Amino acid sequence: MNASSLRTVLEGGRPVAGHRPWPRVIVTPELWIALSEGLAGGAWTLLGLWGESGMAHLAAHEPSTGTLGVASLPCPDGWFPSVGRLHPPAQRLERAIADLVGLQPVDAPDSRPWLDHGRWPVSHPLGLATPSIGALPPYPFLPVEGESLHQIPVGPVHAGIIEPGHFRFTANGEAVVRLEERLGYVHKGIESLLTGAALERAARLVGRVSGDSTVAYALAFARAVEAATETIVPDHAHWLRALLAELERLANHLGDIGAICNDAAFALMLAHCAVLRERVLRASAACFGHRLLMDCIVPGGVAADLPADSAKVLRALVAELRRRFPPLVELYDNTASLQDRTVGTGFVRPALIRQFGCGGTIGRAGGRAFDARRQPGYPPYDQLEFATPVLDESDVNARIWLRIHEVEQSLTLIERILERLPSGPVRGALNRPGQPCEGVALVEGFRGDVLVWLRLAADGTVVRCHPRDPSWFQWPLLEAAIENNIVADFPLCNKSFNCSYSGHDL
């Protein structure tokens, strides 16, 4: 355990003016190392690690006190003490910083490139952006030694309708002894596109970091902008935002429950869940004008008010789901052959989940109760009563049940929101910053907590924006989940995680 609290350590740094709502402080290398040790000690959770020219930033959370903060280390010589050396969840983030910004994590345990596959015309696009030196040597996968081991390379193009990434399995007979992920294939350079963008374009871009989580990203971005500019959002907009967020959660969880069962060859569940998901998308289109709800949340509020008959449409949706979903849950519960595939499969040690600060259904199915709607919390959830379902089994079955509980919870939340939806304007005018300002926000998407940090120029354009997907802290655990499972169970494990490639690759 840590002797000092996160607040005490952060108080040792020099506060940066105009960073809201949590403090950001400039720290010395000593404090940076103290922070790394605190993270490694387990008292704090790493929320994000990113860089810009000459500076590395680290966001951390202390669950026991709710303290949140950002520490920034000036790196005049182009390096910083590796956080990943002490705290493994930071390793891939550091590799991304080295690729994108060119800052080197000193003594990092893994110095291989991560997002840079040697295919870009530039090196360190967020740093000095020098012309690329060309192709990199072949990616050195981790060595494996032992008798009768064989390797199975999969991807980047996969067999299904899914995103691209490479998986290198090392198997002993049927059992997987190691999975190594190689990601970065869908790196779109979003952070570089965001630099210098006007707010409207930036909102559209951040809303497309991971299409399935467009509401969560748009909300996190809007909240960060509103924090930076000290803009007050009308009450009505807060409630509409929650409605959007719960519709997104509902659609994705329904899709996932069906898809996981389908990967255990139980297609019936997929067929039924896909119908329910489609009903959610149609109701979303009817009420908000877009099936996936893209561009509905904008800095300052939401883009448009609900059309007149929306409450009726949404109540009908909830009623339909309440009628159709329970029999499917019962079906899952009563199908022993399906549970035979899911129970005990893809187990992740809860200690690992806590260490990685793994959020979303994976975290809550493995005993970690974190839910950003509660802590740090944001309106209107602070005025809504809702339980946080948590399970301890941490296997595929638990991840399915967690989603089932959250579907039920979202239905209840949608009903409550409809009951209490206040009237009034849906959008407030953004304050013009007048001087550079910074904002940060943490929002609970269907996949877990989405972090957005940004700095705005005096004219309101984006100077630097870093969106961090929950998948950063989930992908590494998939490697742990599949260990000692059979190769044939990988799709099942993978789907039960449903990490985002696009959100991670940026």
Next chain:
Amino acid sequence: MRKLLFQNLLRLPLTVAAPAPSEQALAELGAKLDQVARRRLGRSLAIREVDAGSCNGCELEIHALNNAFYDLERFGFHFVASPRHADVLLVTGPVTANMREALERTYAATPDPKWVVAVGDCGRDGGVFAGGYACVGGVAEVIPVDLHIPGCPPNPVQLLEGLLALLQVQ
């Protein structure tokens, strides 16, 4: 329980019962698709989906083509796991530099005759992601494209319309 579900499934075929006009258009569209596909290829059409850098939004709507409302397979369309079995490549995303080679190789692995459909605003010209160091641009920058289905993302009906259009121009 399962028996009851099967009965439900038989009693309520969503594709037929749904009353909205778009459903009718869909059914018509489907029948047309079926005829043209048979005339062109004398059999069903196999589609291989390739995500060349999308935000995954387009994938969600392509997935929806398989649900009971759109039920793509009733028209003889089906998604296949290998490009070697495919007639059509359905490509999404602002082809990223990191995916370029994989896309080229997938195209090369698809036997002739083949068609390429670029899906989404991104597939057309890079969409919101155009102009950066990490994206090549639209699909046509990398492989020959026969049809674009714009939208962000295009909805399932637009995707179906696009597939029909493809068959008509070929």
